Amino acid sequence: xxxxxxxxxxxxxxxxxxxxxxxxxxxxxxxxxxxxxxxxxxxxxxxxxxxxxxxxxxxxxxxxxxxxxxxxxxxxxxxxxxxxxxxxxxxxxxxxxxxxxxxxxxxxxxxxxxxxxxxxxxxxxxxxxxxxxxxxxxxxxxxxxxxxxxxxxxxxxxxxxxxxxxxxxxxxxxxxxxxxxxxxxxxxxxxxxxxxxxxxxxxxxxxxxxxxxxxxxxxxxxxxxxxxxxxxxxxxxxxxxxxxxxxxxxxxxxxxxxxxxxxxxxxxxxxxxxxxxxxx
Ligand SMILES: [Zn+2]
Numbered sequence: 001x002x003x004x005x006x007x008x009x010x011x012x013x014x015x016x017x018x019x020x021x022x023x024x025x026x027x028x029x030x031x032x033x034x035x036x037x038x039x040x041x042x043x044x045x046x047x048x049x050x051x052x053x054x055x056x057x058x059x060x061x062x063x064x065x066x067x068x069x070x071x072x073x074x075x076x077x078x079x080x081x082x083x084x085x086x087x088x089x090x091x092x093x094x095x096x097x098x099x100x101x102x103x104x105x106x107x108x109x110x111x112x113x114x115x116x117x118x119x120x121x122x123x124x125x126x127x128x129x130x131x132x133x134x135x136x137x138x139x140x141x142x143x144x145x146x147x148x149x150x151x152x153x154x155x156x157x158x159x160x161x162x163x164x165x166x167x168x169x170x171x172x173x174x175x176x177x178x179x180x181x182x183x184x185x186x187x188x189x190x191x192x193x194x195x196x197x198x199x200x201x202x203x204x205x206x207x208x209x210x211x212x213x214x215x216x217x218x219x220x221x222x223x224x225x226x227x228x229x230x231x232x233x234x235x236x237x238x239x240x241x242x243x244x245x246x247x248x249x250x251x252x253x254x255x256x257x258x259x260x261x262x263x264x265x266x267x268x269x270x271x272x273x274x275x276x277x278x279x280x
Pocket of ligand 1: 229
């Protein structure tokens with residue numbers, strides 16, 4: 001059974017360490033990664049909010065806007081202002097919503113925020129999508145899944161990811177990386193040792209590494225690698241997207257125990273695999 005964390009993997013994960021144990025070349029897999037698709041999709045949606053502000057209250061100018069999908073259980077969306085910046089959180093079930101409905105929703109949320117009347121045509125466009133049968137089913141499935149959600153945590157049996165993050169942030173990033181949600185994976189995965197999910201700003205580390213036999217520098221290396229994904233966002237170029245850019249790889253080597261950590265992962269992957277199979 002998939003936990004919520006695993007269920008998101010198909011959407012926006014980096015398969016960073018997937019092949020690292022077998023070969024140092026890890027980039028081929030990135031066509032599987034939809035992180036790039038998400039960032040473009042969000043950019044597009046963001047323009048709808050900018051247009052809505054322009055149309056509804058052009059005099060005030062367009063504020064800074066941040067749009068994210070959020071794993072709300074139902075069809076909830078929120079819009080709020082903090083320090084002049086507008087934060088929009090859209091229900092994840094609406095990820096595949098057609099763009100005309102996204103545009104209508106932008107108009108609805110901005111109208112509500114500014115206390116303006118919502119045009120009837122706009123309401124109808126959005127409501128047509130919400131009535132959609134498939135979407136209803138998704139929401140029902142979400143509600144069912146809620147009851148069996150596995151709660152994960154940053155504090156493992158041996159290592160505390162929060163502590164590791166803070167230490168690395170201080171040591172390598174001048175504390176400039178905003179802390180994402182840090183969590184040990186619910187299951188002991190062995191092929192994917194870490195991932196960064198930019199949709200939910202989450203770094204997850206395989207629970208198989210939360211073990212006295214795993215040197216701390218290995219856990220640190222996995223967290224460090226994922227932090228670099230925040231530091232170096234996905235680069236679109238010529239219609240392709242690059243996560244592990246040369247700059248990324250250069251910075252990765254700055255990690256004090258880079259060689260040792262890579263070697264350890266290479267040598268221990270069989271152990272990790274056995275453990276994952278024995279304790280599902
Ligand atoms: Zn990676």
